[in-house]
Amino acid sequence: MARKKKPAEHEEEASEAWLLPYSDLMTLLLALFICLFAISQTDETKLTQMAQAFSSAFNLGGPSFFDGAGPTQQSSRDVLSAEDGGTRAYMAENQQMEAIKRQLDQYIAQNHMEDELSTAMTEDGLMIRIKEQALFASGSADLLPESQRIGPVLAALLAPISQRVMISGHTDNMPISNAQFPSNWELSSIRALNFMKFIMSCDGSLNPARFSAMGSSEYRPVASNDTEEGRAQNRRVEVMVERSIHLYKTDIKNINP
Numbered sequence: 353m354a355r356k357k358k359p360a361e362h363e364e365e366a367s368e369a370w371l372l373p374y375s376d377l378m379t380l381l382l383a384l385f386i387c388l389f390a391i392s393q394t395d396e397t398k399l400t401q402m403a404q405a406f407s408s409a410f411n412l413g414g415p416s417f418f419d420g421a422g423p424t425q426q427s428s429r430d431v432l433s434a435e436d437g438g439t440r441a442y443m444a445e446n447q448q449m450e451a452i453k454r455q456l457d458q459y460i461a462q463n464h465m466e467d468e469l470s471t472a473m474t475e476d477g478l479m480i481r482i483k484e485q486a487l488f489a490s491g492s493a494d495l496l497p498e499s500q501r502i503g504p505v506l507a508a509l510l511a512p513i514s515q516r517v518m519i520s521g522h523t524d525n526m527p528i529s530n531a532q533f534p535s536n537w538e539l540s541s542i543r544a545l546n547f548m549k550f551i552m553s554c555d556g557s558l559n560p561a562r563f564s565a566m567g568s569s570e571y572r573p574v575a576s577n578d579t580e581e582g583r584a585q586n587r588r589v590e591v592m593v594e595r596s597i598h599l600y601k602t603d604i605k606n607i608n609p
Contacts, residue, residue, distance in 0.1 A: 441597045445515075449478040449593060452509050456480065459505055469502065477515065477595045480506065481574075482547075484587035491528060493542040495550055503547070506591065507554035517563050518592040519548040524583035525570040541567025547589050 453471045460469050468486035472479045484490070487499045495503075510517060521540035533539040544565040552558045575582035 439599065442595075442599050445595060445597045446473075448513065449473065449515075449595075452513070452593070453478055455509060456505070463501065465501070476592060478593040480591040480593070482589045482591070483584065484589075485584075487547060487589060488543060491530075491533070491539070493533075493539060493546055495546060499547070499550065503550045504554045507551050507558060510551070510593070511555045511557050513593070514562070515596050516594045518594060519544045519551075519563065519565045520572075520590045520592070521547075521565075521567045522572055522574075522586060522588050522590065523570050524573070524586040525577040526583065536569040537567055539567070540569050541565070543567070543589060551591075 450473065453473060456469075456471050460466060460471075465486070468483050470481045472481070482502060485498075486502060487495055489496060521542075521544035523536040523540050525536075528536055528539055533542070544567055548563055548565040552560060552563060570577070570586070573582075573586045574588070575585040577583050577586060
């Protein structure tokens with residue numbers, strides 16, 4: 353009698369363990385491509401938001417590769433988003449600068465100096481613009497006696513604050529060449545330096561580390577050099593009280609619609 357065949361043993365099902373590392377690999381590749389695409393864009397706000405989202409998704413409390421994504425902190429300024437409480441800090445500093453501007457505008461009006469001195473709030477900070485005739489003779493970097501009407505006042509306003517101050521000299525496009533100033537570069541630079549040193553000499557409490565000076569020659573005009581009136585506007589010294597708190601441009605638009 354024929355022996356019955358034993359039923360074939362059930363074949364072991366194929367292992368599916370490979371699916372787990374495969375899915376992890378695909379997820380990481382997707383994250384990599386999205387991150388590379390984001391880095392190629394110029395919108396820093398979106399990049400930072402994306403970095404924060406990836407940090408939350410792929411990092412369970414420890415340090416993450418994405419923590420380094422996005423813009424880095426500037427050396428002497430803080431770049432903040434509204435969510436970081438940056439709006440309050442930005443507005444507080446803005447009010448401080450507006451107060452300085454109001455005091456200086458009042459001084460300008462009381463002393464009838466509208467043709468010599470002006471102020472403006474800009475994205476970079478408080479701009480104080482001084483025309484040449486209020487500080488220097490034509491072609492000279494020696495301060496005139498009239499500068500006494502401006503230097504001590506600026507020193508008194510700058511002493512209580514901590515922001516950095518950039519002083520820049522500017523000329524028109526008329527060439528200059530003599531033993532003292534071979535070009536407008538030297539003239540604008542020495543004017544800025546001399547006025548900076550004068551301001552600091554007016555108040556011994558001013559920290560020199562806050563101040564810097566530079567010459568821009570004829571290359572940053574505020575008016576046309578085709579007329580004498582325009583050239584007179586271009587011959588100037590600018591004092592920029594720089595913001596220490598900066599918000600992303602999108603946040604600034606929300607504050608000042």
